Amino acid sequence: MVVPEEGRGGLRASDADREQAIEVLKAAFVRDRLARAEFEARMGQALASRTYAELAAATDGIPGRLTADEPPGMPAHVRNQRTQREMSQGELAEALGVSRQTVISIESGRYLPSLPLAFAIARFFDMTVDKMFGPDEEKTGAR
C-alpha cells in the first residue's frame, strides 16, 4: 500500500509513484486478492491519481510489500512435488533440461521461471500451471 507520509498527502505524486502503485495492484490481482472489476477500477484510480492521498486510496488495504517479483508460494509447491516423488534436485534438473542451481533458485524463490519452463515443470509433475504456480489457496482463501 502506498502510504502518504505525514503531511505528504496533498503533494503531487510522480509517475514512478503511480507505477509503484500499479505494480502493487498487478501483484494483488495475480494472486487473486483482487477481483477483475475491482482491479480495473483501482488501476483507473491509480492512473488518474494526482496526489499521494489519491494514490494511497487506490492501493488501500493491499500490503505494500506485495510486488510482481515476489513468487506466490511457488517454491513450496515445486519442492513439495519433488520430495513427494523422492527426487533429488539434480534429477529434476536433468529431467527439465536445466542446471541443479536453477532448480535450487526456483525452490528458494530467488528465480521465477520463464513461461516455457513453468509449463515444463507443471507438465512434469502432471499439474496445471495454475495449480503449480498460482496463489496458495490456504493463504488467500479458497474460492
Place this chain on the structure above:
Amino acid sequence: MMRFIRPRLRKPLLRGIALLGIAGAWVIGSHTWEPAIVIAVVAVGQTVYRYTWAGEDTDESALLGSRADERQKQVGLRARALSGSVAMAAAYIGLVIALAVKRADAWPFAALLAVTGFAYLLGLSSYGSGEPGPEDEVTAGRQARYPVNS
C-alpha cells in the same frame, strides 16, 4: 567453424586466442620475444584451466562451457550489462580527467565512450525496444478511460 569445436572448449579457446593476439601485437610493436612468449604460455595455461573449470557444476562453469540454461544466461547477460556500464563510467571518468590534465590524451577515452554509447543504442534497436506498434482498439479505448492529467 565454431560448430566443429566442442562447446566446452569454445570460450576458453576464444580467450586463449585473444591473449595470443596481444602476444602477437607485442612482437610486432616492440620486436622483443620474451614478454610475448610469457603471454603465449599464459594463454595456453589459462585455456587449459578454463576448460577444466568449464566442467564443474557452477553457474560460472555453465556459462564458460556454453551450456547455460535460461537463468544462467540471464545471469550472464546481467553481468555483461554491468561490465558495459562500468566500462562506460570508466571511459567517462577517464575522459574528464584526461581533459583536465592533458587534452591530447583524451581521445582514447572519448572513442571508448562513443563506442559503448553506440553499442547501447545498437542494442536498443536490435532487440526491438521503442518500436511504435499500432494500437488496437481495446488499448486505445482503455487509455481513453484512464486519462492521466499531469
